[in-house]
Amino acid sequence: MESTHITALQTKxxxxxxxxxxxxxxxxxxxxxxxxxxxxxxKIKEEIALH
Structure with a gap:
């Protein structure tokens, strides 16, 4: 599930x-x-870095 969240963030x-x-x-x-x-x-880059 977490990888789909990161993928969504990267897409955004x-x-x-x-x-x-x-x-x-x-x-x-x-x-x-x-x-x-x-x-x-x-903000998105920081959120990705936290995961």
């Missing part, structure tokens, strides 16, 4: 990474959205 992390790249590629990236995505990615 990958999705956030994709959204982050898309936002950064825009002509006028939203810096607040970028910071929010980075914080969300970090």
């Amino acid at each position: 992390h990958d999705g956030l990474e994709r959204k982050l790249r898309e936002e950064q590629a825009r002509p006028a990236p939203d810096s607040a959205r970028i910071q929010s995505l980075k914080r969300a990615k970090l």
Whole structure:
């Protein structure tokens, strides 16, 4: 069960990474959205590290 939880977290992390790249590629990236995505990615990475 724990490995499926970690897999789900990694999938979510990958999705956030994709959204982050898309936002950064825009002509006028939203810096607040970028910071929010980075914080969300970090929280997920920390949770993965705890397991």
